[in-house]
Amino acid sequence: xxxxxxxxxxxxxxxxxxxxxxxxxxxxxxxxxxxxxxxxxxxxxxxxxxxxxxxxxxxxxxxxxxxxxxxxxxxxxxxxxxxxxxxxxxxxxxxxxxxxxxxxxxxxxxxxxxxxxxxxxxxxxxxxxxxxxxxxxxxxxxxxxxxxxxxxxxxxxxxxxxxxxxxxxxxxxxxxxxxxxxxxxxxxxxxxxxxxxxxxxxxxxxxxxxxxxxxxxxxxxxxxxxxxxxxxxxxxxxxxxxxxxxxxxxxxxxxxxxxxxxxxxxxxxxxxxxxxxxxxxxx
Amino acid sequence: xxxxxxxxxxxxxxxxxxxxxxxxxxxxxxxxxxxxxxxxxxxxxxxxxxxxxxxxxxxxxxxxxxxxxxxxxxxxxxxxxxxxxxxxxxxxxxxxxxxxxxxxxxxxxxxxxxxxxxx
Numbered sequence: 118x119x120x121x122x123x124x125x126x127x128x129x130x131x132x133x134x135x136x137x138x139x140x141x142x143x144x145x146x147x148x149x150x151x152x153x154x155x156x157x158x159x160x161x162x163x164x165x166x167x168x169x170x171x172x173x174x175x176x177x178x179x180x181x182x183x184x185x186x187x188x189x190x191x192x193x194x195x196x197x198x199x200x201x202x203x204x205x206x207x208x209x210x211x212x213x214x215x216x217x218x219x220x221x222x223x224x225x226x227x228x229x230x231x232x233x234x235x236x237x238x239x240x241x242x243x244x245x246x247x248x249x250x251x252x253x254x255x256x257x258x259x260x261x262x263x264x265x266x267x268x269x270x271x272x273x274x275x276x277x278x279x280x281x282x283x284x285x286x287x288x289x290x291x292x293x294x295x296x297x298x299x300x301x302x303x304x305x306x307x308x309x310x311x312x313x314x315x316x317x318x319x320x321x322x323x324x325x326x327x328x329x330x331x332x333x334x335x336x337x338x339x340x341x342x343x344x345x346x347x348x349x350x351x352x353x354x355x356x357x358x359x360x361x362x363x364x365x366x367x368x369x370x371x372x373x374x375x376x377x378x379x380x381x382x383x384x385x386x387x388x389x390x391x392x393x394x395x396x397x398x399x400x
Numbered sequence: 401x402x403x404x405x406x407x408x409x410x411x412x413x414x415x416x417x418x419x420x421x422x423x424x425x426x427x428x429x430x431x432x433x434x435x436x437x438x439x440x441x442x443x444x445x446x447x448x449x450x451x452x453x454x455x456x457x458x459x460x461x462x463x464x465x466x467x468x469x470x471x472x473x474x475x476x477x478x479x480x481x482x483x484x485x486x487x488x489x490x491x492x493x494x495x496x497x498x499x500x501x502x503x504x505x506x507x508x509x510x511x512x513x514x515x516x517x518x519x
Contacts, residue, residue, distance in 0.1 A: 194457070199448075199449055199450055200447065200449060200450020200451075200453040200454055201450065201453075203453050203456065203457050203475075203479050204457065205457065205460050205479065205482070205483050206460065206461075206483075207483075208482065210478065210479055210482065212450070212453060212475050214517075215449055215450050215453070215475075
C-alpha cells in the first residue's frame with residue numbers, strides 16, 4: 118500500500134505523522150519505505166538520521182541544438198508552447214529554464230539538429246534508517262520543475278509493504294504528483310479555522326483525484342470543532358486524534374520523534390497505524 | 401531605420417509600456433518616412449511564460465534595429481543583443497516622446513537586462 122501524508126495547510130504535522138507512522142510500522146515488522154516528497158524543503162531526514170547509500174543528480178531532458186545541422190527553419194520554436202526556443206534568422210536559441218521536456222522539438226526537427234540534452238533539477242538520495250528504507254529529493258535553488266524530482270523520489274520505493282509519501286503542503290502540482298503515486302491519503306489537519314479551510318481544499322483535491330482518504334487531527338486541544346464538522350459533512354473518517362503537547366515541540370526541536378516524546382501522542386499515532394492496517398486498499 | 405516601441409496602445413499619443421514582452425502593443429516607427437505602424441501584442445502579453453522571447457523574435461523578424469521600452473528582461477535582452485538590436489530602456493511618456501528622445505540622442509543603450517526573469 119502506498120500512503121500519502123498530505124494536508125492543505127502547511128505546518129500541521131505531516132512530517133511528524135509520516136516519520137512517526139513509518140518508524141512504528143517498521144518496528145512492527147512491516148517493510149516500510151518512507152519518501153520525503155517535499156523536495157522544496159525536505160526535513161524528514163532530520164528526525165531519522167539516515168545513512169545514504171546513493172546520492173545522484175536528477176535531470177530533465179531539454180533540447181540541445183547542433184548549430185551545424187540547424188537551418189533555422191523555425192518549426193521547433195513554432196511548436197514550443199512554452200517559448201523555450203527562439204528561432205532567429207541566423208541562430209536558434211534555447212532557454213532550458215522554460216522547457217517542460219515534452220520532446221516535441223526533437224520530434225519535429227526535419228534536419229535532426231535537435232537531440233535530448235540534460236538539465237539538472239535536483240538531487241536524489243536514498244538509503245535507510247535501521248530497517249526503514251528512506252529516500253528524499255532536494256530541489257536545486259531557483260528551480261521550478263518540481264514534479265520530475267518527486268517522481269524520482271517515489272520511484273526509489275518498490276519492494277515494500279508500505280510506501281509512505283510525505284507530501285509537500287498545499288494543493289498544487291507537487292502535491293498532485295505525490296497523490297498520483299498513492300493508493301490512500303492521510304490528511305493531517307489542526308482544529309483551527311485555517312486548518313478547516315485548507316482541509317476543505319485537500320478534501321476537494323483528493324475527491325477529484327478519486328483517492329480514498331481519512332483525516333488526522335493533530336494538536337487536538339479541542340478548541341475548535343470546525344474540522345470535525347467538516348469531516349462529518351463530507352462523510353470522511355477521522356482516523357486519529359493526536360493531542361497537543363509541549364513535549365512534542367521540545368522533542369522535534371532536538372530532532373527527536375514526537376511518537377516517543379509523549380505517551381498520549383504515541384497512542385494517537387498507534388490508532389492511526391491500526392486504522393491504516395485495517396484498510397483494505399488495493400495495492 | 402525601424403524602431404519598435406513597447407506601447408500601451410496603438411497610437412503615437414499612447415504611453416510607452418514599461419514592460420517589453422507583455423506590452424499590449426508593439427509600435428513600429430520607420431525613420432525613413434516617419435510612419436507609425438501598430439502591432440497587436442495582446443496574445444503574447446497573455447502568455448504564461450516566454451512573452452519576452454516571443455516579442456524579441458517578432459522584433460528580429462521585422463528587421464528592426466532598436467527597441468524602446470521601460471524595462472527588458474534577460475531572455476528578451478539576450479535575443480535582441482545577439483541579433484544586433486539595440487535596447488533603449490527607461491523610456492517614459494508617449495510613444496511620440498520616446499521617438500523624439502531617440503532622435504535627439506537622449507537615450508542610453510542598455511548593456512544588460514534591467515528586469516528580472518519571470519517565468
